[in-house]
Amino acid sequence: xxSHQTVIVLDFGGQYNQLIARRVRECGVYxxxxxxTTPLEALKAMEPIGxxxxxxxxxxxxxxxxxxxxxxxxxxxxxxxxxxxxxxMAHTLGGRVTAxxxxxxxxxxxxxxxxxxxCKLFKGLPAEGVSWMSHGDYMxxxxxxxxxxxxxxxxxNVAIADETRGFYGVQYHPEVNHTQHGTDMIxxxxxxxxxxxGDWSMGDYKRTAIRDIRENVGDGKVLLALSGxxxxxxxxxxxxxxxxxxxxxxxxxxxxxxxxxxxxxxxAFSKWDINFVRVDAEDRFLLKLAGVSEPEHKRKIIGEEFxxxxxxxxxxxxxxDYLVQGTIYPDVIESGAGDAxxxxxxxxxxxxxxxxxxxxxxEPLRLLFKDExxxxxxxxGLPEYLVMRQPFPGPGLAIRVIGDLTKEKLDTLRDADAxxxxxxxxxxxxxxxxxxxxxxxxxxxxxxxxxxxxxxxTLALRAVTTSDFMTADWARIPYDVLDKISTRIVNEVPGINxxxxxxxxxxxxxxxxx
Ligand code: XMP
Numbered sequence: 001x002x003s004h005q006t007v008i009v010l011d012f013g014g015q016y017n018q019l020i021a022r023r024v025r026e027c028g029v030y031x032x033x034x035x036x037t038t039p040l041e042a043l044k045a046m047e048p049i050g051x052x053x054x055x056x057x058x059x060x061x062x063x064x065x066x067x068x069x070x071x072x073x074x075x076x077x078x079x080x081x082x083x084x085x086x087x088x089m090a091h092t093l094g095g096r097v098t099a100x101x102x103x104x105x106x107x108x109x110x111x112x113x114x115x116x117x118x119c120k121l122f123k124g125l126p127a128e129g130v131s132w133m134s135h136g137d138y139m140x141x142x143x144x145x146x147x148x149x150x151x152x153x154x155x156x157n158v159a160i161a162d163e164t165r166g167f168y169g170v171q172y173h174p175e176v177n178h179t180q181h182g183t184d185m186i187x188x189x190x191x192x193x194x195x196x197x198g199d200w201s202m203g204d205y206k207r208t209a210i211r212d213i214r215e216n217v218g219d220g221k222v223l224l225a226l227s228g229x230x231x232x233x234x235x236x237x238x239x240x241x242x243x244x245x246x247x248x249x250x251x252x253x254x255x256x257x258x259x260x261x262x263x264x265x266x267x268a269f270s271k272w273d274i275n276f277v278r279v280d281a282e283d284r285f286l287l288k289l290a291g292v293s294e295p296e297h298k299r300k301i302i303g304e305e306f307x308x309x310x311x312x313x314x315x316x317x318x319x320x321d322y323l324v325q326g327t328i329y330p331d332v333i334e335s336g337a338g339d340a341x342x343x344x345x346x347x348x349x350x351x352x353x354x355x356x357x358x359x360x361x362x363e364p365l366r367l368l369f370k371d372e373x374x375x376x377x378x379x380x381g382l383p384e385y386l387v388m389r390q391p392f393p394g395p396g397l398a399i400r401v402i403g404d405l406t407k408e409k410l411d412t413l414r415d416a417d418a419x420x421x422x423x424x425x426x427x428x429x430x431x432x433x434x435x436x437x438x439x440x441x442x443x444x445x446x447x448x449x450x451x452x453x454x455x456x457x458t459l460a461l462r463a464v465t466t467s468d469f470m471t472a473d474w475a476r477i478p479y480d481v482l483d484k485i486s487t488r489i490v491n492e493v494p495g496i497n498x499x500x501x502x503x504x505x506x507x508x509x510x511x512x513x514x
Pocket of ligand 1: 299391392393394395435469470506509510511512513514
């Protein structure tokens with residue numbers, strides 16, 4: 001039995017299901033996503049305080065449309081139906097749902113919506129606001145006992161409620177950001193309708209995850225490829241906490257990391273009694289990369305070499321039962337989108353399972369969004385510099401030294417990049433910028449220093465604001481901050497005599513230069 005209240009998100013195949021779960025968790029209520037095929041007895045055994053039925057791609061009158069055991073409505077447990085979930089509830093309880101005619105109630109996108117604030121779902125919220133619609137079906141007749149509690153200009157029944165039984169249905173998506181006060185509506189459902197106490201936190205998530213991992217792993221041996229990024233670090237910390245000495249973390253130091261980064265990662269894990277293997281593979285990687293200047297070729301070499309080094313280490317360990325991957329929820333969504341053109345082949349550890357023999361993959365962060373992962377990292381006592389680390393590409397500085405690589409160029413870039421990061425943090429600009437780094441171009445230009453002529457490299461500074469890294473704008477760093485960075489770098493880093501600031505957005509440019 002659960003030690004905290006539980007809400008069940010019943011999954012009918014909609015695209016925002018985990019987002020619903022995340023919103024519920026944000027409201028301080030534990031929740032699990034279960035497929036709609038889960039037997040009623042199993043759902044009952046979880047003793048939920050409420051159900052949320054998700055959206056889904058079907059129409060309720062499709063032959064293969066998913067249904068629920070109608071007895072779910074007799075349990076005395078409140079239900080919030082969203083989109084398909086709303087139509088399903090209406091259909092099951094005796095209403096009538098039909099395909100909307102073009103000019104009537106079919107609605108997609110942002111829609112001005114009017115709410116009845118005497119309904120518990122909208123209590124304390126504005127009576128009017130934008131909601132995010134995406135439904136082709138229309139509730140022609142609402143079931144007995146229900147009343148209409150929201151409408152739009154096009155559609156009279158955007159939301160329905162039977163407050164006596166605690167049943168609510170909305171045609172829009174309260175879980176997406178486009179719906180104004182959407183999270184507040186979910187909050188109202190949980191607290192006003194289901195009687196939530198707010199007894200769940202990331203600390204609980206941590207404890208539950210640790211318990212589950214221990215149960216699953218038993219006395220098995222666990223292997224994890226640590227990159228030093230947020231996701232793999234948090235996954236490593238969680239496993240370290242759960243199974244300690246049964247865990248081996250292999251940290252392949254390819255020599256392409258930022259200044260002091262390798263040592264910082266190692267230091268962060270010194271408090272756990274785990275088998276921490278740091279492989280100094282710099283020479284190997286540089287040898288393989290010598291003379292290579294084409295970005296995709298660099299990525300391919302680094303990806304392959306990474307796997308080779310990891311495989312060698314795994315062999316030394318012998319038997320491995322479980323392989324941990326730091327997959328987070330957005331990765332799960334992205335990997336579903338198969339048709340997108342490959343602009344850059346992002347190297348990550350996804351290719352590993354072919355090369356290492358093991359029983360099972362563990363993905364302990366699979367249901368978490370990035371900011372939840374960071375929060376979990378804090379709960380596990382990881383230092384702030386790891387938890388708040390900005391994204392860093394797998395191939396590291398190899399794709400930030402334009403053209404062919406040498407150790408000398410990498411060191412030059414490392415020194416310049418460290419100054420850049422130091423000054424950005426000093427100016428407090430790091431809070432406004434999502435990713436920033438220096439790029440060593442392969443352009444040399446003439447300069448004058450003291451009495452002498454120089455012929456040195458041009459360094460480019462890049463800084464972007466973005467929420468999804470798919471599109472990005474260049475950050476408006478104040479001129480005096482740029483000035484200080486420029487002055488410091490040309491004075492302190494030999495080999496650089498010119499600094500430029502990249503003022504291109506994505507698209508048309510990408511965030512990285514290679
Ligand atoms: P771009 O340059 O494609 O970058 O606009 C988008 C985000 O992805 C990161 N990036 C990579 N990450 N392997 C990675 O793991 C790669 O090869 C790679 N290339 C780009 C980039 O830093 C940015 O956050």
